[in-house]
Amino acid sequence: MGKVIMAVDDSASVRQMVSFTLQTAGYEVITAVDGRDALGKLNGRGINMVITDLNMPNLDGIGLIRQLRGEARYKFIPIIMLTTESQVEKKQAGKAAGATGWIVKPFQPEQLVAVVKKVLG
């Protein structure tokens, strides 16, 4: 039974790339288009990790992280944020909200897998 990762991004191509890469690496992937969609799809379901974009409509990445950290079930799971270039403030805000780490876009599939392996242990 592979570990389950939720990938949240409003860009379909990023979602496709992330889920394809992670599935190839043996993970199960659930995708969501924004924070609200993610929370709806999770609905208390057990997952091992979340990868989320920051800039998204409805509920952005920071908001999503904050909400997840507020729930006992997701309090300690790794959450990785996808940031573009060096958005220092965004990154700080994300960390303050409880993100585990970040991946800077653009990234290569191998980098994504490396980070996932790193935080999932």
Place this chain on the structure above:
Amino acid sequence: MKDKHREAYREEAYELLAELEESLLALEQDPEDEELIGRVFRALHTIKGSGAMFGFEDIVAFTHEVETVFDQVRNGQVPVTKALVDLSLAARDEIRAMLDGGAPEDSLKKQEIMAAFRGLIPEAEMTAGPGPDPSPAGEETLGAGTPVTYRIRFRPAADIFLTGTNPLSLLHELRQLGEFNVVAQTEAIPFLTDINPEHCYTAWDIFLTTSRGLDAIADVFIFVADDSGLDIQVIDDGSGSAEDYKKLGEILVARGDLDESSLKRYLAQGPLIGEALLQEGLVSCDKVQSALVEQRHVRTVQRKKQEAEGAASLRVPAAKLDKLVDLVGELVTVQARLSQTAIDCNDPHLTSIAEEVERLTCDLRDNALNMRMLPIGTIFSKFQRLVRDLSAELGRKVDLITEGAETELDKTVLERLNDPLVHLLRNSIDHGIEPPEVRLQAGKPGHGKIRLTARHAGAQVIIQVQDDGGGLDHETIKAKAVQMGWLTPETEISDKELFNFIMSPGFSTAKEITSVSGRGVGMDVVKKAIEALQGSIEIDSQPGVGTAITIKLPLTLAIIEGLLVTIDHDFFVVPLSVVTECVELTREDVARAHGHKIAKVRDEIVPYVHLRERFDIEGRPPAIEQIVITEMNGNKVGLVVDQVIGEQQTVIKSLGRVYRSAAGISGATLLGDGTVALILDALQLVQGQQAGELIN
């Protein structure tokens, strides 16, 4: 694969561009609508962000300019004007053209639009273009540079769990980088009642030797470096040698756990600084522990490096070597068969091949056995510590001097030699070396000396434990032997034979039982162990001068030179190392001895064991039998057999469980024609005989 993603991106970008156009047009009508501005920004942002991932660098560079402006718009620093909307729509068309692949690189129009957007941004707000910042798991330079040892003190933020980070997985990741040791620092853990289970109180001191460089370590901690305490220091750049690494106190000072003046004060008090510091509570137990681990880590790494450099050797699992020796053993057996066949066939061609094979096999055997040889120094080094501790416990002052540490012995022999040597050293310290006051009175230096030496002598290794203590007490030993019923008070007995009694089971002259010796087990165990190694042990002692115990061991246990003999139709092998000569035993000789099993060999009376009787072999012995004279522990004893065939390289095979306890037999071997020959345990055979003779 990549094309598939590019296609997906293109489709998505078309949709985004359509949305962008729609939003821009709506924005023209309602320039203050933040929701619309957000949508424009996000569309641009996604086009840029995803574009970078699928290799649309031109779009990324171009969109970046537009996005930067809209970021300002979003923050209210740049107003939405008709000019801006016009420009943005033109930019949107340009992006679309780039997506189609139709726009020429760096077209004039593109340059103009980019310049126009740049003009909209207030000065000093120009940010750098989208350059990827150091990625968390970028390519690592593998194996570059020399190994460097780092001390990493990692103090996770108390709320590290709340960011979904497992500190243990970070440690695990570090472990992958190289030689790794870790000590947990638990001082900060509060009482159970005060613990917040969601907080991390533990810190770690990590010692890592890696050639991957500081960046690789920093990468491990990249997500936590901002919030957690992290201190990475180079403690060894790979240039030092094993012995000169810092002392415990120096390490503590270097870390700032102890100040220099306190160190000096404690050093003046005595050498055991760790204990002193702990007692005073000046430095916590964890910190001392951590410093000790650091010291050990660096020393181990340095020693390994030196070994690697010094010997340019290859590490091979011991089991593989054993297997090789096993195979060589088989080969030797087959070779013996070939030689036998060659002789039987009397074919000169075959004989020359057989001789060639014999020569090669011999070389191969020697080489294979040589590979398992280890210097005895590997166990010597442990003894320094043992002697130091024991002499302190027993109130003696003893220096251990070792010689011949480079002497090589078969690995299996060496492993089994450790315990007997420990016993002997203990005995020397407890029984041999006198307390300092006694020594001084006797005019000897207060410090006793124990000399542990090893050297080669032919196919044997001679190991000696020699002390300059009081020596063995003849009278006490004799009295005890009489008491045990081994001797009558009148018996004349040589020192050598007398001393042999202390290696009999149950013999102890110690007047009081110490934790070290005096329970009557000891020397007999040592003797058994040495004999199990096909070796012999000898004691020499002079009252007041000291005792020397000499152990003779064969170099190896796997293949021995043996003397092949027969009784009736059975074959036996006597280890050649104990054989001194072979003489004939005629019926007349037997008759002359009047029923005693003794023979006169060159005016010397030698008792013998009649193996035919001993093994209950039926049939009549030949008129002239052979005595194989053996010498062990200075005693000559003969073994009577029917015939002596000759020397034989003997590959020792252990016997099955059923036969293992058979007295007088130590193993078996296969002869050239496949016949089994039993290997005689000469010592065991002789012992029964000797005891009998002595009592008589």
